[in-house]
Amino acid sequence: MKLQNDLFLRAARGEQTERPPVWLMRQAGRILPQYRALRGSLSGFKELVETPHLAAEVTIQPVDEIGVDAAIIFSDILVIPEAMGLVYEMVEKKGPLFPQTIQSVKDVENLRSGAPAAEELNYVYEALKITKRELNGRVPLIGFSGAPWTILAYMVEGSGSKTFSKAKKFLYTQPEAAHLLLQKITDTTIAYLKNKVAAGADLIQIFDSWAGILTPEQYSTFAAPYIAQIAAAIDKVPVTVFAKNAWFAYAEIGRMDCNVIGVDWNTHPDFVRNAVGNEKVLQGNLDPCQLYAPAAEVEKATEEMLKKFGKGKHIANLGHGVYPDTPLDNVKVFVNTVKNG
Numbered sequence: 001m002k003l004q005n006d007l008f009l010r011a012a013r014g015e016q017t018e019r020p021p022v023w024l025m026r027q028a029g030r031i032l033p034q035y036r037a038l039r040g041s042l043s044g045f046k047e048l049v050e051t052p053h054l055a056a057e058v059t060i061q062p063v064d065e066i067g068v069d070a071a072i073i074f075s076d077i078l079v080i081p082e083a084m085g086l087v088y089e090m091v092e093k094k095g096p097l098f099p100q101t102i103q104s105v106k107d108v109e110n111l112r113s114g115a116p117a118a119e120e121l122n123y124v125y126e127a128l129k130i131t132k133r134e135l136n137g138r139v140p141l142i143g144f145s146g147a148p149w150t151i152l153a154y155m156v157e158g159s160g161s162k163t164f165s166k167a168k169k170f171l172y173t174q175p176e177a178a179h180l181l182l183q184k185i186t187d188t189t190i191a192y193l194k195n196k197v198a199a200g201a202d203l204i205q206i207f208d209s210w211a212g213i214l215t216p217e218q219y220s221t222f223a224a225p226y227i228a229q230i231a232a233a234i235d236k237v238p239v240t241v242f243a244k245n246a247w248f249a250y251a252e253i254g255r256m257d258c259n260v261i262g263v264d265w266n267t268h269p270d271f272v273r274n275a276v277g278n279e280k281v282l283q284g285n286l287d288p289c290q291l292y293a294p295a296a297e298v299e300k301a302t303e304e305m306l307k308k309f310g311k312g313k314h315i316a317n318l319g320h321g322v323y324p325d326t327p328l329d330n331v332k333v334f335v336n337t338v339k340n341g
C-alpha cells in the first residue's frame with residue numbers, strides 16, 4: 001500500500017524533505033489518557049503486549065492524538081530474552097524483573113536462539129500486521145529491538161539498575177560466556193527483525209539504552225560488533241541505531257550499515273556530524289524534561305534544536321523516551337513546532 005505520509009521514510013533514506021519528520025520515542029504509552037484507561041482495565045503490561053489487537057490500538061493512539069509522522073509498534077525489548085527462555089515480569093511502578101538470570105556459560109548454553117526463538121514471538125508479528133491494516137497507509141510503522149549489550153544487561157542483572165555492575169562484572173570475569181550470549185541474542189534479534197519487516201515494519205530502530213555505561217574499549221568489543229551484524233543483516237528497510245550516551249562510539253556507529261543515528265540530549269549535533277560524516281541522517285534530541293517548561297519555552301527550545309541540526313538529514317525527536325508525567329499539551333507544542341517550522 002502506498003503511504004499517504006512518507007516524510008519519515010524519505011528523510012530516513014537521506015532524501016530532501018520539505019520539513020523534518022517528527023515522532024517521539026516511547027510515544028505509544030503512558031502520556032496518553034486513552035492508553036492509561038485501556039491499561040488500567042487489563043491484568044498488566046504483558047497482557048497489552050501479548051494481545052495483538054490491543055497492542056495495535058495503543059500503537060495508533062499517538063498518530064490520532066498527537067499527529068506524529070510515524071507509529072512505533074507497542075511492545076518491549078524484553079520479549080527477546082523471554083523468547084530465548086528467560087521469562088520477564090513487569091512489576092507495577094518498579095519495572096522489569098527476571099526471576100531467573102544468566103550467571104554462567106551453562107545458563108547461556110541452555111537458551112534457545114535464532115529462528116526457533118524468534119518463532120515464539122508470533123503475537124508481535126500479528127500486532128504489526130493488524131497495525132499496518134488499521135493505519136491504512138497514514139504513516140510508516142517502526143519496528144524495534146534492543147541492542148545485544150542492553151539485552152544482555154537485563155538478562156544478567158535481572159532488573160533495572162543505576163550501574164548495571166553485575167552485567168559489567170560478567171563482561172570482565174566471563175568474557176567467553178558474554179560473547180556466546182551476545183551472539184545468541186544477535187542471531188535471535190536478526191531472525192526477529194526480519195520477521196517484523198515481513199509483517200510490515202517500514203524501518204527498524206535498535207535501542208542501546210545502556211551503551212553509555214561501558215568503557216570505549218568494552219563498547220568496541222562487546223557492543224558495536226553485534227549491532228553491526230544486525231544492521232548489515234536488515235537489508236530491505238532503513239535502520240536506525242540509537243546508542244544512548246555513547247558519544248565515544250559515534251565514529252564506529254557511523255561506519256555501520258545504518259541510515260539513521262540517534263542523538264541523546266547530552267550530545268551536540270555538530271559533534272555527531274563530525275564523527276559520522278555527511279551521509280547519515282541524525283535523529284533527536286530535545287531533552288525530554290524540556291517538555292515540563294511553559295509552552296512558549298518548549299516552542300523556543302524546539303526551534304533552537306531544529307537550528308542546531310540544520311536543514312536536511314534530520315528526524316526530530318527527543319533525546320530519549322518521553323516521561324509518563326509529561327503534559328500532553330507540551331508534547332503537542334513540540335510536534336506542532338516542528339511541523340510548522
Ligand code: CP3
Binds near residue numbers: 024045074075090321
Ligand atoms: O516507543 C514506544 O512507544 C514503543 C514501545 C516501547 C516500550 N518499551 C513500551 C513500554 C519501546 C520502544 C520500549 C523499549 C524499551 N523497553 C527500552 C529501550 C528504550 C529506552 O527507553 O531506553 C528499554 C530499556 C525497555 C525496558 C523497560 N520496559 C523498562 C526499563 C520499563 C520500565 C520503565 C518504564 O519506562 O516504565 C519498561 C516498561 C514499558 N515498556 C512501559 C511501556 C509503555 C511502561 C509499562 C506501563 O506501565 O504501562
